[in-house]
Amino acid sequence: MATDRLLPLKRTLGLVESTSSISRISKVPNELRRLKKEAYSPQIVSIGPYHHGKGNLPDMEKHKLQYVLHLLHRTTTPVETLDDCGxxxxxxxxxxxxxxxxxxRRSVENKLLQILVVDGCFIFEMFYRRAFPPETNLNDPIANNAWMVSSLEHDLVLLENQIPFFILVKLYDIFQERLNIxxxxxxxxLALSFFHLEMDDMQKGMSTEPNHLLDLxxxxxxxxxDMGQSGSETRGFDRCASELIEAGIQFEKNESRxxxxxxxDPNDGxxxxxPLSIDAAESLLRNFIALEQCDISTRTFHISSYALMMRSLIRSSVDVKLLQQKGIIISDLELGGSDWIAIDGVCKNVVFSERFFFNKLCTDVREYRASRFHWQRQKAIWTVSCHRYLAELKRDYFSNPWKIIAFLAALALLILTGLGTGYTVRSYYNGSSELENVL
Structure with a gap:
């Protein structure tokens, strides 16, 4: 008995072989959680053991069981299929x-097997319904509720709300033949289709199996x-978006998904x-960063680098509004103040490694900005200056009808004064010519 009690310590010390060399489903660090708790906590459904039975999440259990039952009855032998899954x-x-x-072990005790079977079958049934929609959803309390569907998509990609991907693989192997998939x-x-994504050629040949859905x-x-990772001190742009615009650098929306x-492009600057939808992507970005911070098996800090780069580019609501006009930032908010706060908050309390994956991009932009004789950059600067002067003219002289009238009156007075001066000069020269003719 004493030996069994010391088994966790022995595994920690490396004295016995552990069942897994790396923990792949971590708890979100408190430093990240306290910034925005709702970004890491499930709204309506618990998946896996971490949040099982907490808060109002048990209310969803009856719907999960209903989905499991539907999945089993798609087969000709539901009881036997359930036994095989178990x-x-x-x-x-x-x-x-x-x-x-x-x-x-203490939190779920003997419930782990049931949690894995129910949650795994529930997820698989959702994937199946998205790929092969039924003729009617009249009796589906989830599909008929847009808020519930959105909340489910949110909950399934939380770091703490995961089950190992190999559980879903095992269930897929069982149901593929029985459902003629x-x-x-x-x-x-099936998983990517559920999240409105499509597989490309690289993903079809994915060399390693993902650890869970968030990892996928x-x-x-x-x-x-490769984006040019570096161990330098570069941590983003040294100028924000509005300052880069003033320096002759332009922004466009990339149509890539x-x-x-x-x-x-250093040729045209x-x-x-x-495009980035802040409302849709903020929670996902936060959980991606938490995954990179907690799971060293990812061996990448791409999303952390992306968030840091965007934070260096967006330092005020002015920058957000500028990128909104370019179609790069998508938001329902007109001024972009909350979007700036959201982007700034994503990077707080994040520990970055030396691997910043946008180093080459930021270096190229800095070198282009420092060039003095690039005609494309000078043209962009001149264009920005003209737009600014026109905006100031509109603000100062055309903001209301009285200012427009005063401006037109001043312009008319200036024109009349010019005409009067021209007439006087012309009369003077004509008079001088006539005098010379007389003499």
Whole structure:
């Protein structure tokens, strides 16, 4: 008995082989959680052991069981199928325990198997319904509620609300043949389709299996090419968006669907950035960053680098409004003040490694800004200056009808004065010519 009680200590000390060398599903650090608790906590549904039975989340359990029942009845032998699911997952329970950063044995005790079966089948049924929609959703309390669907998509990508991906793989193997799922509908494609994403050629050949759903989306969001990582002190742009505009650097929306596909062309001085919806992406960005901070197996700080770069670019509501006009920032807010606060808050209390993945981009922009004889940059500066002067003219002289009348009166007076002066000069020269003719 004493030996069994010391088993966790022995595993910690490396004296016995652990079921998992790396904890892949972590708790969000308190330093990040206290900044915006709702960005890391499930709204309506718990997945996995961390939030099981907390708050009002048990209210969703009856809907989860209903989905599980629908999934089982899609097969010809529902009881046998459930037994097969239970047996397959039972063989993986010890491996599952090693995937969580905290000891979950006391919190769920003997419930872990049931949690994995119910949550896994519930997720798979949601994926199946999205890929193969039923003819009617009249009896579906989830599909008929737009808020619930949005909340579910939010909850399924929280770092603390995950089950290991290999559990979903095992369930997919069981149901694929029994539901006649076409081979082209892999588990990965079903998952991405649920989150309104499509697989490209690189994702089809994904070399490593994701650890969980959040890790899958993280892999999808990674850039298609190397962005020039560096161990230098570079941590973003040294000027914000409005200052870069004044320096002759332009911004355009990149039509790429990959958020990290940010480009800079030194020939025309244009930074192309894919659009970012703050309202839709803030929580996901926060959980991606928490994943990178807590799970060293990701071996990447791409999202952390992206957030830091955007934070250096957006330092006030003026910058947000400028990027909104370019179609880069998408928001329902007109002035962008809350968006600036949201972007600024994403990077707080985040520990960045030396691997900043936009170093080359930021260096190229800085060198372009320092060039004095680039005609495209000078043209952009002149254009910005003209727009500013026209805006000041409109503000100072055309902001109300009385100012317009006063401006037109002053302009008319100036024209009349000029005409009078011209007439006087002309009369003087004509008089001089006549005098010379007389003499």
């Amino acid at each position: 047996q397959a997952i039972q063989n993986l329970v010890q491996r599952v325990r090693g995937c969580y950063a905290e000891d979950i 076409p081979p082209e509908h892999s588990l990965t494609s 989306l993280h892999k999808v969001w990674l850039p298609r090419s 990959h958020l990290l596909d940010i480009e800079f 244009v930074i192309k950035i894919p």
